[in-house]
Structures are given as C-alpha cells and as structure tokens.
Amino acid sequence: MLSKTFFEVIQNEGVVSITSWGSGDQPNVRCTWNSYLRITKDERILAPIAGFTSVQGDVSKNDRVMLTLGSREVEGFNNYQGTGFLIEGRARFTDCGAEFEQMQKEYPFMNKLLEITVESAKQLL
Template sequence: MLIPAAGLRSTKADINVNNKVKITLGSKEVLGFNDYQGIGFLIDGTARFISEGADLDMMKEKFPFANRVLEITVTASKQLL
C-alpha cells in the first residue's frame, strides 16, 4: 500500500523508532456486511518512507505535493463493517 506524503515529520520519527502500524480505512461506495452501504478495514503492517525512485515518481504524477511516499507492507487485515 502506497500513500502520498508531505509533512508527517512526527510520523516519520515514530516509524524510525517502531515501524509497526495499524490503519483503519473505509468507503461508503462499497457494500459491507449484510448489504449495508459502507465497508471498513483494520490493517496491520510495517511502514517505511520512500524519498526517491520509481514509486515516488509515480506518486508525484498524481499528487504533486508528495515529497515522499509512505509504504505499508500489510501483514494482516480484518473487515470491520
């Protein structure tokens, strides 16, 4: 999972100490359990910031503000909604 990043200085400092992350995300555009509108996930993984290379170049095309990319390697995910 790649996330465009600008700023996030304290997050970068935290990841340098402990790269384990938990992220929740959701969308109301997708059906969830029992055909309810909306779905969410809890994602566990490890994170690192990328400040050069093809992934950053690709992300800057869509998000010109990005000066680095937060890469999350998913180790587990759970559907919440």
C-alpha cells in the same frame, strides 16, 4: 490478502487514518484519502505524503502502523450500508526511487512516499 471488497472501498472516497507509535505509549494519528492510495502488484500500500513528520519519527523507532479506512458506498456484511477495514503492517518512508517518482508525477505536492507492507487486513463491517 487484500480482498475484492477492499479494492472497491478505495475506489470510493473516504478518510484513511494512519496510526503509529514511537518508543512510548502515545500514538500519532494522521489522515489521508482513499483516492490517494495505490496498491502494488505485491499488495504494498503506497501513499503520497507532505508532512507526517511525527509518524515518520515514530516509524524510525517502530515501523508498525495501523490503518483504518472505509466507504459508505460499498456494501458490508449482512447488507450493511458501508464497510471498513483495519490494516496492520510495517511502514517505511522514502524520497527517491521509481515508485516515488511515479507517484510524484501524479501528486506533485508530495515530498515523501509512505510504503506499507500489509501483514493483516480485516473487514470490520
């Protein structure tokens, strides 16, 4: 589901916006960096997290999340300078296990791991 262009984008620095909704209409938006994302063989997105308490609270009630990310360094549609993606999926937080421990070695600041199971990935530009 994740395209070659998506993988090119996350190889270049840029902001990742993560949006969640609890049981109400008010979204919570937090950000991280492209370079922090790791993609598993089964195309789950992993991100080291320190904080994100409002998003974690939302996910405990409604696990749907949206991510937007991009890079000006990767050519988009019609030779456009830069491209981005809208990712929709289901999230969960964890603070133990092999993936958590592996990520914590690389990012000692993290106190939890955000795992997103991708349901759709759409290139925007």
